[in-house]
Amino acid sequence: MSSRPAAVRPAPQPMFALRKSLLGIRELEPEEILEILDAAESFKEVQSRMIKKVPALRGQTVANLFFENSTRTRSSFELAEKRLSADVLNFSVSTSSVAKGETLRDTAQNIEAMNVDMIVMRHASSGACHFLDRHVKGRVINAGDGSHEHPTQALLDASTLREKLGRLEGLRIVILGDITHSRVARSNIFLLTKVGAKVTVCGPPTMLPPEVEKLGVRTSTDVRAALKNADAVNVLRIQFERQEEPLIPSIREYAKYFGITQDKLQDLSPGMMILHPGPMNRGTEIEHSVAEAHSETILRQVSNGVAVRMAVLYLLSGGEVQN
Amino acid sequence: MPEPPIKTEAHSGAEPVKALRPMLEKARIMNEEEIRRALTRVAHEIIERNAGPEALVIAGIRTRGAFMAERIVQRIEEIEGVVVPLGILDITLYRDDLQTISKSPLVRATEIPTSIVDKNVILVDDVLFTGRTVRAAMDEIIDFGRPRTIQLAVLVDRGHREFPIRADYVGKNVPTSKREVIKVQLVESDGVDAVLLCELGEGGDE
Numbered sequence: 060m061s062s063r064p065a066a067v068r069p070a071p072q073p074m075f076a077l078r079k080s081l082l083g084i085r086e087l088e089p090e091e092i093l094e095i096l097d098a099a100e101s102f103k104e105v106q107s108r109m110i111k112k113v114p115a116l117r118g119q120t121v122a123n124l125f126f127e128n129s130t131r132t133r134s135s136f137e138l139a140e141k142r143l144s145a146d147v148l149n150f151s152v153s154t155s156s157v158a159k160g161e162t163l164r165d166t167a168q169n170i171e172a173m174n175v176d177m178i179v180m181r182h183a184s185s186g187a188c189h190f191l192d193r194h195v196k197g198r199v200i201n202a203g204d205g206s207h208e209h210p211t212q213a214l215l216d217a218s219t220l221r222e223k224l225g226r227l228e229g230l231r232i233v234i235l236g237d238i239t240h241s242r243v244a245r246s247n248i249f250l251l252t253k254v255g256a257k258v259t260v261c262g263p264p265t266m267l268p269p270e271v272e273k274l275g276v277r278t279s280t281d282v283r284a285a286l287k288n289a290d291a292v293n294v295l296r297i298q299f300e301r302q303e304e305p306l307i308p309s310i311r312e313y314a315k316y317f318g319i320t321q322d323k324l325q326d327l328s329p330g331m332m333i334l335h336p337g338p339m340n341r342g343t344e345i346e347h348s349v350a351e352a353h354s355e356t357i358l359r360q361v362s363n364g365v366a367v368r369m370a371v372l373y374l375l376s377g378g379e380v381q382n
Numbered sequence: 383m384p385e386p387p388i389k390t391e392a393h394s395g396a397e398p399v400k401a402l403r404p405m406l407e408k409a410r411i412m413n414e415e416e417i418r419r420a421l422t423r424v425a426h427e428i429i430e431r432n433a434g435p436e437a438l439v440i441a442g443i444r445t446r447g448a449f450m451a452e453r454i455v456q457r458i459e460e461i462e463g464v465v466v467p468l469g470i471l472d473i474t475l476y477r478d479d480l481q482t483i484s485k486s487p488l489v490r491a492t493e494i495p496t497s498i499v500d501k502n503v504i505l506v507d508d509v510l511f512t513g514r515t516v517r518a519a520m521d522e523i524i525d526f527g528r529p530r531t532i533q534l535a536v537l538v539d540r541g542h543r544e545f546p547i548r549a550d551y552v553g554k555n556v557p558t559s560k561r562e563v564i565k566v567q568l569v570e571s572d573g574v575d576a577v578l579l580c581e582l583g584e585g586g587d588e
Contacts, residue, residue: 076485101472101491110525113475373475377486 076374080192080199083208084249092217092254098370099218099363105142106366115373116145122170124180125202126152126163126187131337132202132212135361136179139368143376148175163187164194171195177375180204185242198375206240206301211371212336213246215364217254219356220291222363223332228255233285234276235317236295236344237266240302243336247293248274261285262317265306282317286324291332294319294344310343320346332356404583405563411556412577417537417568420553421450424535425457427551432502435462437530439501441469443519444490447507449570450537454506469494471505476518492522499527504551508566510536513547538577540564 075081075091084092105113121140125133133149140147150170161169163182170178177198180188185205192199203209221227232251238244238260248271251258258276260267267278279285286292297313307313314320319333333345333353337360341347350357412420429435435458442451448470455468474489505519520532535551540558556564556579565578 098489101489104491104493105475108525109527112525114521115475115480118481373489374486377480377483 076377078375080188080201081210081371081375082188082192082199082201084210084213084246084253085208087249087253089253089255092214092250095214095367095370095374096218096221098374099214099367102366102369102373103363105369106362112142112144114144116140116143116376118146119176119376120146120148120174121177121179121372122148122150122175123202124150124166124170124178124182126180126182127203129181129203131361132181132209132364135364136200136202136211136368139365139372140179142365143369143372145177145372148173163191167191167195171197177372200371200375203242206242206245208246208249209242210246211364211368212243213250214371215360215367216243216247216293216334216336217250218363218367219334219360220332222359223356224290227251230256230290231259231288232256233259233261233279233289233292234295235261235282235285235292235319237297237301237306238262238271238295239266239268239306240298241295243293244295248276252276259285259289263307263313282319283323286327286331289327289331291334292319293334293336296336296338296340297344314343314346318342318344318346319349321348324349334360337361405565405580406583407565407578407580408562409579410576411538411564411579412554414575417553417575417577420537421453422457424551424553425454425461428454428504428533428535429458429462431533431550435464435466437500437502438466439469439494439496439498439503439529440466440506441471441494441498441503441519441523442506443515444470444472445571446566446568447471447505449568450508450535451504451506452570454504454535467496469496469498469503471519471522473515473518473522476522478514478518494526497527498523498529500530502531502533503529504533504535506535508537508568509564510534510539510547510549510552511542511564513543513545516547517545537566538564 074088075094105111123133123136137147175197179200179202180191181202182204185207187204188199188201201208201210217227224230234244234247248258252275259279260271260276261279261282264280271278333356335345335357339345339350341350432438440451440455442448451468455466459465470493472490472492474487503523505516507515516534523529523532533550536549537553539549539552539555542560561582563580563582565580567574567576569575
């Protein structure tokens, strides 16, 4: 076997492992992002074992608090928790006392009174995880808060990019879609710019936030121009549920001008990666045949999601909570 | 608050030891020649006990056990002309002290390139002490399938077992006190082959 453990230099001091919570990518240092991605590589290997489970979180309880519908992210977190041998408590809004008018703080403190070690939360309000983190002693992992951040999605996107392209630094990445309302876009912008990738956000002018350039990205309203020379494009789902008023004249028009179609890919390098956080609206932001041709990458994101979430849970689980 | 136990360079495996304490070298127990001869003998014994190299998988425990496993695979190739499969175990996720240490330790990949079902798996580590690392390694191996046997090869057995575990192949038995530390140095990680007997300085935890 050619690979040999690198033990000559002492391992760098991990910093993410010292944090209380993962609330967003914005707060992280580039080294912490790489620390999570490196740990995720070890957890990818666990997925390939006969027994896909390690005892690292034995005896710890993780509560999944999903105040917004989610099948994909919730299942991914639940699987990650179970594969680390944690005890899992699922709490969804429809069956909970939230429907009876309980405040977020009361809900969280009740859950904590049951000696839960970590809380994974998705919430429709931006900043809900920061609020929760201030009011509970346990660790908090943001599984998506409003249009603010979705850190584990950005981490799994980065893990998939690095796996296929071998690096993140210097990559040219296009994020395409409703940038204004997308927490996936925000977390991806923070992550990619921190690790030295070049980001272009692309979409109709109504979907690009004003002054987004201040985050260190370029903007474009021309898909063909933006995709030229790109290493990868992250195609966002058009989230009609987040738009207070229509931002586009029609789905057909969006599909024509901003959807990823075979026609738009024709002159581009066939090696360009297409990512999609799912669930896909085939025929809207991505053409059926393109989705089929790139399904391997898009499904790989799902597999890597479990490994990345295992890495985050494992790294945060250690020892006592520090400030 | 006392310093939490952290795995240090001076220490093999998952057994906790106080970090940052001065360590005095007391004796050189093995030199390059002696390590080479011990590993050659262990390779011979492994082949003899298992009636050939056919059903063997050599699995080294990170970090120095992995380098020793590589060397044993080379020896077996020289003796029998067969390259037996080499695996590398990272037992971090199986440690029994994860709940008590201050932060999650660095985890690196376990690489088992072949099925271990019905194989004779030889675990390789540098020092056998409390037996906790070996317990963790056995639990991890079993998650990859059901081996026919698990056997244990170590360079140094220093005693003080806390679990009912013994080694099948031992480079050298070294009776030690609990205040002493066995420091194994290998070319791959330390630039030199040597086994040192050291003693922890004052401020002990025992």
